[in-house]
Amino acid sequence: xxxxxxxxxxxxxxxxxxxxxxxxxxxxxxxxxxxxxxxxxxxxxxxxxxxxxxxxxxxxxxxxxxxxxxxxxxxxxxxxxxxxxxxxxxxxxxxxxxxxxxxxxxxxxxxxxxxxxxxxxxxxxxxxxxxxxxxxxxxxxxxxxxxxxxxxxxxxxxxxxxxxxxxxxxxxxxxxxxxxxxxxxxxxxxxxxxx
Amino acid sequence: xxxxxxxxxxxxxxxxxxxxxxxxxxxxxxxxxxxxxxxxxxxxxxxxxxxxxxxxxxxxxxxxxxxxxxxxxxxxxxxxxxxxxxxxxxxxxxxxxxxxxxxxxxxxxxxxxxxxxxxxxxxxxxxxxxxxxxxxxxxxxxxxxxxxxxxxxxxxxxxxxxxxxxxxxxxxxxxxxxxxxxxxxxxxxxxxxxx
DNA sequence: GGAGTTATGTACCACTTGATACAGAATAGG
DNA sequence: CCTATTCTGTATCAAGTGGTACATAACTCC
Numbered sequence: 001x002x003x004x005x006x007x008x009x010x011x012x013x014x015x016x017x018x019x020x021x022x023x024x025x026x027x028x029x030x031x032x033x034x035x036x037x038x039x040x041x042x043x044x045x046x047x048x049x050x051x052x053x054x055x056x057x058x059x060x061x062x063x064x065x066x067x068x069x070x071x072x073x074x075x076x077x078x079x080x081x082x083x084x085x086x087x088x089x090x091x092x093x094x095x096x097x098x099x100x101x102x103x104x105x106x107x108x109x110x111x112x113x114x115x116x117x118x119x120x121x122x123x124x125x126x127x128x129x130x131x132x133x134x135x136x137x138x139x140x141x142x143x144x145x146x147x148x149x150x151x152x153x154x155x156x157x158x159x160x161x162x163x164x165x166x167x168x169x170x171x172x173x174x175x176x177x178x179x180x181x182x183x184x185x186x187x188x189x190x191x192x193x194x195x
Numbered sequence: 196x197x198x199x200x201x202x203x204x205x206x207x208x209x210x211x212x213x214x215x216x217x218x219x220x221x222x223x224x225x226x227x228x229x230x231x232x233x234x235x236x237x238x239x240x241x242x243x244x245x246x247x248x249x250x251x252x253x254x255x256x257x258x259x260x261x262x263x264x265x266x267x268x269x270x271x272x273x274x275x276x277x278x279x280x281x282x283x284x285x286x287x288x289x290x291x292x293x294x295x296x297x298x299x300x301x302x303x304x305x306x307x308x309x310x311x312x313x314x315x316x317x318x319x320x321x322x323x324x325x326x327x328x329x330x331x332x333x334x335x336x337x338x339x340x341x342x343x344x345x346x347x348x349x350x351x352x353x354x355x356x357x358x359x360x361x362x363x364x365x366x367x368x369x370x371x372x373x374x375x376x377x378x379x380x381x382x383x384x385x386x387x388x389x390x
Numbered sequence: 391g392g393a394g395t396t397a398t399g400t401a402c403c404a405c406t407t408g409a410t411a412c413a414g415a416a417t418a419g420g
Numbered sequence: 421c422c423t424a425t426t427c428t429g430t431a432t433c434a435a436g437t438g439g440t441a442c443a444t445a446a447c448t449c450c
Contacts, residue, residue, distance in 0.1 A: 004426025005416040026308035028223045032408060034310075042429060044410075049427095053408065104308065112369055113221035113297075113304035115229075126370045157379045160367065164380050168363025172355065174307055175321045184352045185359050192387030199396025200446040227438060237399060239440075244397095248438065 011049055012063075014039040018050075019060040019068075024102035027057055027111040027121055057110070057121055061128065064106045068095055072132055081143035082193050084136070085162055089186040092166055096173035097182060104174030108167050133163040150194060158194070165189055206244055207258070209234040213245075214255040214263075219297035222252055222306040222316050252305070252316055256323065259301045263290055267327055276338035277388050279331070280357055284381040287361055291368035292377060299369030303362050328358040345389060353389070360384055 017038040021030050032053065036043055050056040065072075071091035078084040096105050107129060111122045140155035149158075169182050212233040216225050227248065231238055245251040260267075266286035273279040291300050302324060306317040335350035344353075364377050 003418060004424080005428075007427070008416095024308060025310050026221075026223070028221070029308060029310035029313065031310070031406075033406085043408090044430095045428065047409070102308070108366055109308035112307055112366070113219060113224060113299065115220050115224035115226070118224065129370055154379070157376075157383065160372065160376060161380045161383045164363035164367050164377075165359065166363070167366035168359035168361070171303055171307070171362035171366065172359050175324055177355065181352075181355060182359075184349070185356045188352065188356045188389070192389070194383070194387070198448060199394085200398075202397065203446095226436075228436085238438090239400095240398065242439070 007045075007049070009039070009041050009045070014041060014046075014049070015056075015059060015063050016067075018056055019063055019106065020102065022057055022060050022110055023064075023104075023106040026109060026114075027053075027118055028114055054118075054121055058124060061106070061110070061125070065128065068101065069105075069107065071095065073135075076135055076139045080148045081140055082148075082190070084139055084143075085193065086186075086190055088136075088162070088166065089169070089189065090183070092169060093173075093179055093182045093186060096170050097177070097179040103176065105167070105170035108170040109174055129163070129167075133159050136162055153194065202240075202244070204234070204236050204240070209236060209241075209244070210251075210255060210258050211262075213251055214258055214301065215297065217252055217255050217305055218259075218299075218301040221304060221309075222248075222313055223309055249313075249316055253319060256301070256305070256320070260323065263296065264300075264302065266290065268330075271330055271334045275343045276335055277343075277385070279334055279338075280388065281381075281385055283331075283357070283361065284364070284384065285378070287364060288368075288374055288377045288381060291365050292372070292374040298371065300362070300365035303365040304369055324358070324362075328354050331357055348389065 017040070018035055021034050021038045025034065030053075032043060032046070035053075035056070036046055039046065041049075046056065050059060072088060075084045075088035075091070078087050092105070095101070096103065107125060111118060111125050114122050137155045137159035140149060140153065140158050143149040144151060144153055144155060149155075165186075169185065172182060172185070212235070213230055216229050216233045220229065225248075227238060227241070230248075230251070231241055234241065236244075241251065245254060267283060270279045270283035270286070273282050287300070290296070291298065302320060306313060306320050309317050332350045332354035335344060335348065335353050338344040339346060339348055339350060344350075360381075364372075364380065367377060367380070
């Protein structure tokens with residue numbers, strides 16, 4: 001197999017740039033011109049490497065989950081449920097208020113309310129958010145079995161609660177709340193942790 | 196003064212219809228065609244009555260605050276801080292999961308992450324969310340003075356906490372969470388209310 | 391009934407949108 | 421060197437965007 005003319009750009013770096021734009025402007029607020037300018041490539045190269053706008057967005061989503069938002073998975077590995085939540089909240093706050101990224105959470109503001117045309121993208125984001133919540137639900141189920149949460153705890157409700165806090169913090173960050181302000185919110189949450 | 200040809204549509208009803216569309220699809224996900232179809236009027240009538248897309252959106256925002264979201268102001272009049280928060284959360288949940296409206300909160304998903312062109316609209320939403328938070332801050336300050344909250348409470352932090360919960364619930368609703376599921380989240384919040 | 395005023399509806403504007411056709415450039419294998 | 425393959429860049433596409441000009445219709449006041 002002959003490999004033809006080599007790419008003149010780094011695919012992952014271009015994807016990171018695309019992620020930044022989608023993160024700041026959302027799926028529908030981002031134009032192809034925004035993308036090609038940020039990625040430093042022209043339109044046909046973008047389409048050849050990433051398919052189209054939708055598939056590029058989905059790939060940016062994967063990269064977000066595995067890169068900037070990898071703390072979500074890491075949190076689950078903390079020894080106790082409380083520590084997992086603490087890890088999640090603190091690192092989430094660091095991410096969503098990090099000055100080198102757009103404010104807020106890509107997973108929340110990337111495609112929250114969109115046109116019918118973009119609805120599949122929105123639904124995929126809903127699905128991914130639900131997956132994270134379910135992972136915490138399973139973690140809490142384990143915590144109950146390990147005696148690390150009260151036995152009458154409903155793990156699903158608690159996971160939904162944590163998810164609610166997390167998404168709320170993201171909206172706060174998108175509204176301009178600072179790291180310290182959000183850390184104090186997290187403190188209120190953790191102070192009353194049911195354990 | 197002569198009044199000319201009378202309007203053939205009800206301005207407030209048309210505004211309600213516009214609100215519904217913006218609520219579901221967000222500012223940038225909504226096209227003029229979406230609007231005119233939902234409002235039952237044609238383009239020039241829309242522009243004559245509401246200015247342009249941005250000003251229409253802002254007017255829809257006013258209508259949202261004074262109509263569907265009037266419970267926010269009402270909550271402040273409850274006798275205690277705890278009751279105010281309880282009122283806020285319960286009625287918010289009713290609103291954001293009401294089947295006769297789009298899921299979620301217009302004030303959150305109407306314009307969370309948008310293009311530069313729409314950024315003024317986004318900022319106005321940020322400002323309005325901040326105003327609601329400040330109102331709760333003042334309410335909590337009063338509650339502390341009335342001995343209805345611990346004297347060492349920081350009213351700003353507490354207001355930000357409540358705001359975070361409220362916005363988090365909105366994202367959950369936009370993701371398809373049911374009324375009952377969110378009521379159980381609210382229960383967790385209220386169970387640990389610092390009073 | 392005529393004059394003045396305001397709303398409606400068609401038809402259109404310039405511009406942007408996401409997406410491609412196609413020619414040329416850069417590589418690998420033979 | 422030649423061919424096959426892949427990428428790049430220009431130039432372009434049809435469709436959709438927000439926004440308006442203009443003729444006409446419906447009303448009030450004189």
